[in-house]
Amino acid sequence: MHTPENISAQLAAQIATAILKTPRQLPQLDAALISSGLIDSFHLVDLALFVEDTFGVRLDDGELNAQCFDTIAQLAALIASRQAG
Amino acid sequence: MTLNENLSLRLLRHAAATPQRTAVRLLKAGQPDHTLTYAGLCASAAGYAAELAASGVHPGEVVIIILQHGPALLAAYWGVVLHGAVPAIMPFLTEKLARERYLADLSSLLRITQPAAIITYAAFENEVRSALPPDAHVRALLTSEAVAPAAQWSAETLAGTRSDPQAMALLQHSSGTTGLQKGVALSHQAVFNQLQAYGGALQCSSADVVVSWLPLYHDMGLIAGFIMPILSGMPLVLLSPFDWVRRPALLLQAISAHRGTLSWLPNFALNFCAQKIRERDLEGVDLRSLRALINCSEPTRADSHAQFAQRFAACGLGSGVLATCYAMAENVFAVTQSTLGSAPQIDVVEQAALDRAGNASAVPAAQGGAQMLSNGRPLPNVQLQIRGVDGTALPERQLGEIALRSDCLLESYYKRPDLTAGAFSNGWYLTGDLGYLANAELYITGRKKDVIIVGGKNIHPHDLEDAAGTVAGVHAGRVVAFGVYNAERGTEDVVLVAEIDSQSAADVAAAVRDRVNRGTDVALAAVHLVPPGWIIKTSSGKAARSANREKYQAAVAAAGPQ
Numbered sequence: 001m002h003t004p005e006n007i008s009a010q011l012a013a014q015i016a017t018a019i020l021k022t023p024r025q026l027p028q029l030d031a032a033l034i035s036s037g038l039i040d041s042f043h044l045v046d047l048a049l050f051v052e053d054t055f056g057v058r059l060d061d062g063e064l065n066a067q068c069f070d071t072i073a074q075l076a077a078l079i080a081s082r083q084a085g
Numbered sequence: 086m087t088l089n090e091n092l093s094l095r096l097l098r099h100a101a102a103t104p105q106r107t108a109v110r111l112l113k114a115g116q117p118d119h120t121l122t123y124a125g126l127c128a129s130a131a132g133y134a135a136e137l138a139a140s141g142v143h144p145g146e147v148v149i150i151i152l153q154h155g156p157a158l159l160a161a162y163w164g165v166v167l168h169g170a171v172p173a174i175m176p177f178l179t180e181k182l183a184r185e186r187y188l189a190d191l192s193s194l195l196r197i198t199q200p201a202a203i204i205t206y207a208a209f210e211n212e213v214r215s216a217l218p219p220d221a222h223v224r225a226l227l228t229s230e231a232v233a234p235a236a237q238w239s240a241e242t243l244a245g246t247r248s249d250p251q252a253m254a255l256l257q258h259s260s261g262t263t264g265l266q267k268g269v270a271l272s273h274q275a276v277f278n279q280l281q282a283y284g285g286a287l288q289c290s291s292a293d294v295v296v297s298w299l300p301l302y303h304d305m306g307l308i309a310g311f312i313m314p315i316l317s318g319m320p321l322v323l324l325s326p327f328d329w330v331r332r333p334a335l336l337l338q339a340i341s342a343h344r345g346t347l348s349w350l351p352n353f354a355l356n357f358c359a360q361k362i363r364e365r366d367l368e369g370v371d372l373r374s375l376r377a378l379i380n381c382s383e384p385t386r387a388d389s390h391a392q393f394a395q396r397f398a399a400c401g402l403g404s405g406v407l408a409t410c411y412a413m414a415e416n417v418f419a420v421t422q423s424t425l426g427s428a429p430q431i432d433v434v435e436q437a438a439l440d441r442a443g444n445a446s447a448v449p450a451a452q453g454g455a456q457m458l459s460n461g462r463p464l465p466n467v468q469l470q471i472r473g474v475d476g477t478a479l480p481e482r483q484l485g486e487i488a489l490r491s492d493c494l495l496e497s498y499y500k501r502p503d504l505t506a507g508a509f510s511n512g513w514y515l516t517g518d519l520g521y522l523a524n525a526e527l528y529i530t531g532r533k534k535d536v537i538i539v540g541g542k543n544i545h546p547h548d549l550e551d552a553a554g555t556v557a558g559v560h561a562g563r564v565v566a567f568g569v570y571n572a573e574r575g576t577e578d579v580v581l582v583a584e585i586d587s588q589s590a591a592d593v594a595a596a597v598r599d600r601v602n603r604g605t606d607v608a609l610a611a612v613h614l615v616p617p618g619w620i621i622k623t624s625s626g627k628a629a630r631s632a633n634r635e636k637y638q639a640a641v642a643a644a645g646p647q
Contacts, residue, residue: 021611025591037181037602037609041330042353042540042574045361048331061331062115066180 002055002083007076014050015072019043029073034066051075057082091273092166092254093245095316100127107320109159112339114328119156126163126315129156131238133164133227134245137202140225144169144244145252146201147499149194151213153177154325157229158301161204162311164232166254169245173198173256173268174302178209183603186262186552188216194265195221197500198256202227250274256499257304257414261605263545268499269304269414279417279493280313282464286422287347287377293319294374296345298329298336305382305541308418309349319347333358334366337400344374349410351382351541355393356575362396373401377425381410382541384529387431387456389575404428411460411527415514416467417493421527423461430459432523439530443484445521459526467491470513471522484521486533488513535630537568540576544568544607546630549581552604556596559583565620565628569638571610578610582620582637590614613637 002010012026019039020027033039039047044064052058057079069075099106104124111119121129142148148165150172152158158174165172175194178187195203196218202225205213210228217223240246248254254276256268295314299306306326314321322343329335337358340348380390390407409429411421423429436455438444448454463469470478471485479485490513498504508514517534520527537544546566554561563584568577581601585593594612601609621632 031595035180036599037606038598040608041327042357044331045333045357049361049363061328064331 002080004073004076004080007055007079008072010054011051011072011075014054015039015047018050019046027072029076030071032066032070033072034070047075051079055079055083089250090277091245091248091250091252092276092312092316093169093243093248094240095277096123096130096163096166097127097240097243097246099123099316099318103318106318108315109321109323110343111156111159112322112324112328112335113155114325114332114335121156121159125234126159127167128234128236128238129160130163130167131235131243132232133161133204134168134243135235135238136227136232137165137168137170137225138244140202140227142168142170142201142225144248145171147171147173147198147256148202148204149173149175149198149200151175151177151191151203151205151209152229154300154327160234161229161232162301163315165204167243167245169243169248170201171253171256173200173258174307175258175265176260176300176302178212179606181602182606184212186604188212190262190265191216192218193262194258195223197266198268199500201225204229206230248273250277253496253499257307258302259414259543260302261543261545261607262548262551264543267501267504270496270499271417271493272496275417275493275495276308276312278466278491279308279419280316282466282493283419283422284313284317286419286464287425289317289319289347291318293346293376294322294343295319296322296324296336296340296343296348298324298326299349300326303382303542304414304418305349305351305412309379309381309412313418332366334362334370337362337367337370337372337397340372340375341370341400346374346376347379348375348377349379349381351576352380352385352389353383353540353574353576355380355389355407356573359389359392359396360573367397367400370400372397372406373403375403375406377408378402378406379408379410379422381412381419383538383576384531385409385429385458385460386572386575387458388572390428390458409458409460411529413516415495415508415516416489416491419464420467420469420489420491421461421463423459423526429461430524430526432457432459432526432528439484445482445484445523445528445530447482447523457528457530459528461527462525463489463527464491466493469522469527471520472515476510479521481522481524484519484530487516487518487520487527487529489516490514535567537566537577537579539568539579539607544579544605548605549579549601549607549609550628552601553581553583553597555604556583556593556600558585558593559597560585560617563617563620565630565633567630567634567637569610569634579607580611580613580634580637581609582613582615582633584617584619585614586617613640
């Protein structure tokens, strides 16, 4: 079972490496990702694929927006709650 | 050829002949499909036409439509047409774009276009009012909630049936601060000439079904994915762009479910579908109904076609289905089209000779070289010319600016005589795109103008540079933005280079990203911060974008991964 901290760390590493292409500079866990445009809409699908492959949690298309999660911490909490349930 | 016809008469003829035929089937994730018959579409549209007439809007005047993708947008658009007025769609506010920036862009659109009316939502009315410039003469602000379909309507009461074929039928804008100040004005005649020429090249018939996820404020979405199918009697299956980008399989599922025959995509979408669709989302998907899947609106790539073809062959994608087209709003839409039924030609040329001398020398494929994907031949109503820097016509296999002449070109950039004059040379429209002809087929190699194309959307680098220049620590005027082709994504990455003094680079980079995103709705792929004096300027003091792109690419290559 992944802890929220552990999930956050993996998400941050993935976003830095695969999306922002700045592997040495991790995004802040509470930084806005979607509403800030750090992740554009085309990369949301990448993030959903990564979440499913890594944590076994399926994000619905309708959840890929800033209302459902906008930060790494919020996404990690969402994933942890699904895994618990 | 002169037709005594206009968009309204054409639409009404379909409604009279086949009132119960499906004009549009709107798909929205999580909601039941919404089907509009020709009779239903005309009744909804006639409701808008009646409201416009009652509000004192005259035929020939411009009406700006600010609605999200959905039934109201479709009805409002045709309502403006049926009233004989001129529709122009302003993209709706997104969650990222700063409200004040959006309203400033709207304000400048209204100032230049001087519309007689605006159609929006009741909830957005106050924002729109706040953007009205002092010299605006907007006589009506209609809200979509207040407009009901007409219980009764007849062709005689609709002023649009009397529109002169030579009069302006519609306005198309590209996005962003710069794009919204440049409306492409097209006549009814131009639209019909395009539909006839393009419909012929595609061998369109009433047996076709068009499937599209493209937004209607973009020329490919508006013409190929909206006006052409509706006026040609081809049922249109219309998805939301917001749904598609989160679940690209929706397009293929819709083609399969509705036996789609024609669909248009920008190049990046081929890579996006090939890479991001889950196998489980392809269960039961059958693409054998497709006659053509047309790659258009950004440079077309042979490797994108190969990826897509390989991934979806198992779904029944035919080998000659992927096609290419070169198009622009200024020509209504299509300029060239590859021959249907066979894969577009691939021309292998020596890259060095192309770069050095503008000479596209063919080399045997086995020898290696740049793989150029043909955009096909000009439509029968289009003449193409490749021009050298001095404006003379160049022979085949010489690289130059693409110029065109046709009977479906824009009338003008609306109320912008300055831009209109600069766009033409002796009746030829200068596209700003670079390419060459070989065996009468057009190959696009790049652009003379500085516009960046991401996912088929044109982005003006000035808009990004202006936004970034307002960040504390960045020297205004010492900023340059450009596109760098990303082969994995099949489109350009937007890179911004900014000169800074001493502040924490990470803070400035984050602030630049945020400011550009909120100010232009463009997500930067990279922010590259450099010391003063790094950016190469032209003799007139402007940032030389292509020179800076090369310098940036060299710097990135030298540094390796960050």
